Amino acid sequence: MLNKFPLWKNVMIIVIIAVAALYALPNLYGEDYAIQVSATRTVTVDDKTLNQVEQTLSELGVQAKGITFENDQILVRVNTDAEQLQVRDALLQALGNDYVVALNLAAATPKWLAALGAEPMKLGLDLRGGVHFLMEVDMDEATRKIQEQMRDTVRAELREERIRSSSIRRVDDDVVVELRTAEDYTAARRYLNNRYQGYRLIDDAANNTLRLRMTEVKLKETQDYAISQNVTILRNRVNELGVAEPIVQRQGASRIVVQLPGVQDTARAKEILGATATLEFRFVDTESSLRDAEMGRVPFGSELFPNRNGGNTLLREDVILTGDHIVNATAGFDENQRPQVSISLDGPGGNKMSLATRDNIGRPMATLFIEFKSTGERDANDRLVFERHEEVINVATIQSRLGSNFRITGINSQQEAQNLALLLRAGALIAPIQIVEERTLGPSLGQENVNLGTKAILWGFILVVAFMALYYRWFGWVANLALTANLVLIIGVMSMIPGATLTLPGMAGIVLTVGMAVDANVLIFERIREEIRAKRTPQQAIHYGYDSAFSTIMDANITTLIVALILFAVGTGPVKGFAVTLAIGIVTSMFTAIVGTRAVINAIWGGKKIDRLSV
Template sequence: MLNKSPLWKTLMVLFVVAIGALYALPNLYGEDPAVQISGLRGVEANAATLDSVNSQLSEQNIGYASAALENGQVLIRFKDTENQLKARDMLDEALGDEYSVALNLTPATPQWLDSIGGLPMKLGLDLSGGVSFTMEVNMNEAIVKAQDGMVGDFRTDLRNEKIRYRSVKKAGNGIDLQFRKLEDLEQATSYLKKRYRDFLFVDNEDNLTLTATMTEQKLKEIREYALQQNITIIRNRVNELGVAEPLVQRQGQKNIIIELPGVQDTAKAKEILNATATIEFRMVDGEGDLGSALNGRVPASSQLLYDREGRPTLVKRRVMLTGDHIVDAGSSFDEYSRPQVNITLDSPGGSKFSNATKNNIGKPMATVFIEYKPTDKLDAQGNTIFEKHEEIISVATIQARLGKTFRITGAGSQQEAHNLALLLRAGALIAPIQIVEERTVGPTLGAENVELGFQAIVGGFALVFIFMLIYYRAFGVVANLALGANLILIVGVMSMIPGATLTLPGMAGIVLTVGMAVDANVLIFERIREELRSGKSVQQSIHQGYDAAFSTILDANITTLIAAIILFAVGTGPIKGFAVTLSIGIITSMFTAIIGTRTVVNIIWGGKRLDKLPI
């Protein structure tokens, strides 16, 4: 019998719409003002931090809805922004420099919805408010750092080849090597030219020097690597702010754009983003006199550094390995139940570290934390001058020749080992960065954009609803049901996709898909009318109407979907937001218009002897 939908198809439509409605539901609950407390420099918030926060809020009579420890962070929810601001100021002063206390907005989704992954849509900067930064990478520092690494590499290579040299030091964009004998100069020139093809080598036999200068291609590679590495590390740091869907992308040759939707505390955001840190492994100078060093007599090849507790250690200036090569780090226990940190390096780092540690087994090695802090001074090019701060975070004994994977011991507790692993995993910026532009979108403006966008969607929906109801009568009601289901599915799918963010252009995409969804129903209903006018029966007209219109609807939607995919692939920012909602809307509108309405029509009018249709 014509137009009888099988039970499985009816159940499928109900299931899809029910799932879409379930995951669209969290968007009705809104957000709570909150204060988020995160540990800095490897410190992690724990149960003791939570207890301390609870007691301090109670002592100050600051009302709050709830406080919980989630993923190493304390999250306190409030019913109003007044108590949120009071709590932030009080906790910021009470907790000190080890913690970041940031304002935030947290979804008020019920626990039962949250447990099944039900979360509201992520809103972009233009809808939720927040901050946008343009950060500039100091490429001069990137080149200087690369030079430092190459000086060490040249020295190691010459020693391995048993080529005697007087000195190896930086000079301009290159490195100067000085030798004692002409024979050593010739041997070094021949060897280094073959090994380092991205350097230009010029020898001077008169003063027995060899100058190695980086090629333009090498300088370009250093700058590109510095930019890409900094983008990756900044993404990791942004996670400390708990931002729902941050945007971190490059702009030009040395700038990075960072958008943090929902962030109200710009000071804390800048504090985390401006932190320019790196990790270095150096040998402890066991032969030097620490007492003499404390009195100002530090050996030329060593440096006096202090740990967080102010304890001094004399370390070698020569860097064995930088944190650029660390790809993973985690804490565990060794065979004697002592805390240790397990580190994994990339291939170049493993080779370099193996060569550096083979002759130092049984000797102490220091892990040095280095941070660059901006000053008020500028260099000749107008770039901010950064001041270097160094601190020892761990001293461990080398147990064996270290390679791509190794462990370091010496941490006083498992918590200290865990914190060190977090710090190493966070990565190291290749070059210092500074904020050159800051733009704030207030929550009020964001809320106004949401309201105006919502009005546009409701207005477009209402006009289409009225038109379909008047023009197609009962079939118009079916089309309007499909339109409502389509809107629910778009919101539900956007909420389910982890990387999807709704922006103002995205709302425009939703409005557009409302019209496109109705367009498919108009094609089907007009084709049914044509079949009825040609004298065919009601059931034949319904069947032919859907079948004949299917190919037209499919062709039109596929071409639009291809355009949306191209927009997503080549576009950025707002264009991508529009393309995402348009693509989702095309797919959901085809489902509701072709499968959804046909199922409803078949349930109401299918398989019956009818003389006319209310269309």
């Protein structure tokens, strides 16, 4: 029968719109003002902390909307922003500096919706408020780290080739290889010549010395690698913090921008983002005298490091493994209920650990914790100065051959174990970073942007609805129904996509979509009018109107969709936000304008004997 949809198609349309409406629903509930309490490395959040928080609220006379304790954090929901600030100040005074008390916003989604995985749209910094960090990367440290890796590689390869060296060390930006004899010098020169791409070999035959110097191209590659890796690792750390849809991107030659929507207190974020922590596993030098090393006579090939117990430990200079090979780290307790971190390595890391421990059973191996801290000073080139802090946190005797999974102990508290596991799991920064700029955008300013954007969408919607109703009469009301469904679909899809964030430009994309959404219906309705003027019956006019306009609608929307995809691919920040909502709006508007309106029109006028259409 002409102009009749089968039952399955009508059911499909209803189900799609119903699911979108369900996942769009959490956006109506808004967010609660919240205070988040978490611990630093020296303490833990427990039931005693929870009781202290509840007592503080009782003394203030503040009735909390809810208090939850999960994932080693306490979340207190209050009614107003004034109460939020009041409770934050009181908790800071009651708990002291051992705890991080942060302002936040928590979704007020009902539990039954949350159980279905329905969450409100993620809002960007310009709509939700939050913090903005500008971070600077220490490029000198990135270069130093690459050079140290090169030093270790050259030492291992010459040893395998049985070429004897007096010393292999890093001097300035060079790896200097001093050979024992002229024969060793000749063999090393032959072996190293053109072996390492990006390095230039400099001869010093008179002193049996070779220098590997990094080229300018290699130096630039190293710096670009440090920035890109730090961006990736910072993004992982922010995800571990649970911040919704952050922005982490490169700015200039040595800086990174981090935006954390919804975060109003920067203490916890700064602690995790700025921490440059990694591990090195080395053998303990048991053949040399620790006392002599402490008196300044450190043997060749070894280094002296402080340990957790207040003494010192003498370690071999060769690094068995670095934190770069760690793919997972989890905090827990050992059989004696002491904090530990269980570590999993990647394939190459597991092989290195296995080979290193195979022939060293019974020998002590140390875990060296390395952290960079800013001094707050700058050098002559206006670059930040960092101090390298190294500490042996664990020495254990190798009982059996190790592989890709093992554990480290000697950690002071469970909170420290959790922080260390977080940092190792998210990755060790290639080079230390320092926050050089910090801005906080209050939620009130973000709310103002939301209100203005919502007004723009609402007024655009009202004007389009009025025009369609007046110009196309009952068919116009069908288009208006489809336009409403289109907005529901956009919000539902944006809420369902994990990586989608609504920004102010994104709201502009929705406003544009509201205007574009009825274009397809205008083309269809005008085509139906033409068919009626051509003396077609109403049923034929509807059928040919939709069929004839379809190719034109597809061409126009596909070209716009291509533009949106290009904007998303090459744009950054606000441009991406605009492109996402525009692309989603195009797809949903084609569904509602072509399939949705056809279903409604078929249900009302299809298959019936009618004399005229209200179009």
